[in-house]
Amino acid sequence: MMSRDTKTESQQSQGTSSSSSSSAPQSYSQSSSSGTLSSLDTVPVQDLASIPEDPEIDEDIPQPWGRLWALGKGFLNHDCLHEEYVFGRDKKCDYTFDIPVLNQTDRYKTYSKRHFRIFQELGHGHSRVAYIEDLSGNGTFVNKEIIGKGRTLPLTNNAEIALSLPTNKVFVFSDLSVDDQTIYPKDFIDKYIMSRPIGSGACGEVKLAFQKSVCKKVAVKIISKRKFKMNTSSNEHPISVDTEIEILKKLDHPCIIKIENFFDSEDFYYIVLELMEGGELFDRVVNSTRLREPIAKLYFYQMLLAVQYLHENGVIHRDLKPENVLLSSTSEECCIKITDFGQSKILGETSLMRTLCGTPTYLAPEVLNTAGTTGYSSAVDCWSLGVILFVW
Template identity: 70%
Template sequence: MRRMSRETGGESQQQQKQQSQQSQQSHSQGGSSSSSGPQSSSQSSSTGSGTHSSLDTLPTQELLASIPEDTEPEDLPKPWGRLWALAAGFWNHNCIDDEYWFGRDKSCGYCFDHPALNRTERFKTYSKKHFHIIREKGPGNSFVVYIEDHSGNGTFINGDLLGRGKKLPLTNNNEIALCLPSHKVFVFSDLTVDDQSEHPEDFRKQYIMSKMLGSGACGEVKLAFEKSTCKKVAVKIIGKKKFGMDVSGSADRVGNVHTEIEILKKLDHPCIIKIENFFEGDDAYYIVLELMEGGELFNRVVTSQRLKESTAKLFFYQMLLAVKYLHENGITHRDLKTENVLLSSNSEECLIKITDFGQSKILGETTLMKTLCGTPTYLAPEIIETAGTAGYSNAVDLWSLGVILFVCLSGYPPFTEQNRNMSLKDQITRGQYTLIPSIWRNISEEAKDLVKKLLVVDPQQRLTTDEALNHPWLKDEGIIQQAHQLMRLEAEATLPSQLSGSRKRSHEEDEEENGGGGPSKRSAPSTPLLQTTLERNRRGLL
């Protein structure tokens, strides 16, 4: 804010002329600020090139003379909403005015014609005026925010097509996608709604909580933004009451949980989700995790019906390396499943990371196993037979990996409640599963052999991680090199999302936004039997 005062407090006409030129230059550079509309107090201190230039070129005495005595910030209007950028090339936007246009046209308050975007292939699919956000007076002193679609290729709210010329209310945590439902660009935060106070104070000082990403037996996961960097993170929230934990928080219990979390935070492997922070509230634990943009392996399998064998091999090799690392550090995962394998991008060949390890350190061994035994699709026979009360080795993770590999290759689970001839428990404890010939005939014998040697009821006869890594199916130098390259690049690489195979209209074909119908009709994908089976088996497994 002081920098803005310096710029507005110049006394000479020469300085004012210089500042005017710099202001025009800054305005033409769409990415020099997180918002192309009126700036909030936090945005006014951004380090645009024009600002640096004006400070660097003024002599020291002249600069000091230009500083007003009163450098208190002016009363700037507070934003009523914020758009958090989800896609690469976009930037966060504070909503202060009552309306904003978004699109390629330079007249738009949020103009896409910026080097970070106009050099991408996706830029051709955006419209000159893609969508419009309006805030209108509502009942009493309230306001209603609307989003209106003006595009040729579509604007999507939470995955649903809005439709050209149509508008809907825009509410807190709504996701906005452009051209494709999967191309999520923003999540909207209604800053007039106080939904942050329910979270611990220490958490609120560092993060802003946003939309739900998923929920399941062991808690829920939400998207959040780090205040200092706007970095996206995932936050796992584990309720204490649900697992019979001492809500009052005895000193011994609290100390143990914090100690165990500190140990888990030190784990460092490119195929394991990094725990970035930990907070304890009155009713829940908050685990801050790095966010994986590609989502869950489960969704990838459902969308594809099943993975190509080469893709399954690349993913499975990385899983084995991650589990081997956990075992070497004395950690048995216990809850490996496709939902707990996350992908770095939507690319077919990408890095994977395992999450939700070490939950027993927080919930306690007995509580965790009772929870998991309620939905045992991926659990090893030795856990099922004793309901998790007896001792078992880290061989349980190899069984779960066998189930994951089976699902990746075939698109359906080996053990399912849909089997009317045998209970789920009996299927698992007897190791009874079926290789459907029409699906497995195109899968290599080596892959089938690895699945069979992992899904062995006797844990003593089951493969170890080292034995699995040395299995002939995984002695593929091309896959090994590719996996290690992905791991080496993990710290710096952001793999771009791939465009859909269906051709999108370019902006040259967009009729320059004059007349014409909306986007072409899209046929809904069919839901095959195998996908339905997977969806049913997913219930309660997050």
């Protein structure tokens, strides 16, 4: 019954500011709010004369060869300057877990005194290679695969490290010797560090990224202009990325994804969205035998509130489906957010739409029957909601 146009591994909600002038916090703290977007904040502007020139890197100061971005509650970001680091509960570890907040979590007792080790060695061609060694019988995981006590694996760029359980992700490793950030626009990399892919679609992909100033996780929707043009060239009314951005900036509702930033390069569009870590409703439905009735009510009620808000503000989504509903967390009881406004339309009070668009399984009969001749209204979203409820 359901179809999938886009596979999204995860999207979870974080804070709501797009750019912050505050310095980076000492520790990463998971946000309890969920979503895929938040409203844009105003960035304070300094007098140009007061802004110092960018200092040159002092070659005498050691530069990190790797960086661990904290994913888990209570964990801290960590720069790898020395040849090796041991992580664990023991206070003698280079990175000890025995710190406030972290030692109060439920998982703390499952961490070993010496849980894992990260180090680098000389590889082929005089290049340095990063490795991770599992020192614990409780399990150290890289990209959801257990290493095994006493075993060592190469640690690749953007690898996820989890402890005790494959779902207990604590770090993302950035190999700083891999200079792959330069392929992105300068104004983007001034504010964000791009990480691994978390989803893909017909016109591009979605990647995890970190906002530098506050170390906040975000989702970056990367749209290839070439693929986008090919996919819309046969459409009498081609979809506009500008329209999607306009709609996202206009909307402000807890059950609708929010945009944090937007960048336009020669070949790509970069849409920065808040991150939803619970994944798609599609996956939640497929992986469950069936949704419990109270949970189905909770999700559907939030969807109704979101669509009501859209219609009150003259926006018709036109592509509502489980793949375009994101969950804030992996918990059963969580917030949802509607995303992907690529097919959406802004209407006046008496306007009708004629474009044949959307996913066939969820299309209202009038969209198919009129085939662009007489038109249809915002009621088509209500039909799609009914189909979504039916497949639960």
